[in-house]
Amino acid sequence: DAGVTQSPTHLIKTRGQQVTLRCSPKSGHDTVSWYQQALGQGPQFIFQYYEEEERQRGNFPDRFSGHQFPNYSSELNVNALLLGDSALYLCASSLSWFDEQYFGPGTRLTVT
Amino acid sequence: GQQLNQSPQSMFIQEGEDVSMNCTSSSIFNTWLWYKQDPGEGPVLLIALYKAGELTSNGRLTAQFGITRKDSFLNISASIPSDVGIYFCAGQLGGGSNYKLTFGKGTLLTVNP
Numbered sequence: 244d245a246g247v248t249q250s251p252t253h254l255i256k257t258r259g260q261q262v263t264l265r266c267s268p269k270s271g272h273d274t275v276s277w278y279q280q281a282l283g284q285g286p287q288f289i290f291q292y293y294e295e296e297e298r299q300r301g302n303f304p305d306r307f308s309g310h311q312f313p314n315y316s317s318e319l320n321v322n323a324l325l326l327g328d329s330a331l332y333l334c335a336s337s338l339s340w341f342d343e344q345y346f347g348p349g350t351r352l353t354v355t
Numbered sequence: 356g357q358q359l360n361q362s363p364q365s366m367f368i369q370e371g372e373d374v375s376m377n378c379t380s381s382s383i384f385n386t387w388l389w390y391k392q393d394p395g396e397g398p399v400l401l402i403a404l405y406k407a408g409e410l411t412s413n414g415r416l417t418a419q420f421g422i423t424r425k426d427s428f429l430n431i432s433a434s435i436p437s438d439v440g441i442y443f444c445a446g447q448l449g450g451g452s453n454y455k456l457t458f459g460k461g462t463l464l465t466v467n468p
């Protein structure tokens with residue numbers, strides 16, 4: 244049974260560019276949450292998707308947007324990248340929005 | 356964003372020793388979770404606690420949900436080298452639309468063989 248998968252593994256972008264990160268949830272899971280983890284910090288909640296709708300959003304600007312597809316996979320989009328957006332972006336899936344969250348390996352984004 | 360207060364920040368212990376770490380919050384949570392993260396990996400769920408006062412074990416790991424709902428503790432007994440990693444506590448308020456996880460900054464555990 245495959246766990247949560249994320250792509251790409253690493254990504255290098257330039258300030259001002261846009262980036263799309265992808266996540267496939269664990270089999271049977273219908274809810275996807277995204278977190279940003281800066282170096283030396285704990286993960287910070289960005290938003291959660293359930294039934295293709297954004298259910299809850301953390302304290303992140305509108306430059307961060309997302310999407311969930313009918314097969315429950317999800318994308319995280321970040322526009323107008325800033326140096327401070329450099330971080331490990333983690334996707335977590337759960338059976339439903341209230342269940343335990345299981346994390347993928349993350350995408351390491353570096354903005355230069 | 357809000358983060359939980361996790362201590363200690365780091366620990367360096369000898370193999371076979373027991374380890375204790377804790378997590379506190381200024382506000383209550385209805386679920387407490389403990390995760391372990393290895394370098395270059397995502398956090399792995401170790402233990403989930405759902406009830407104030409609950410004590411739950413997973414092998415050599417034991418965690419407790421504080422009676423005030425504002426804290427949680429994790430103990431690791433008889434540590435082994437593969438226990439090395441960063442341990443994170445996370446709180447979840449629940450109810451309505453509030454199922455996001457709020458994390459601590461982590462405790463870095465080093466085990467000397």
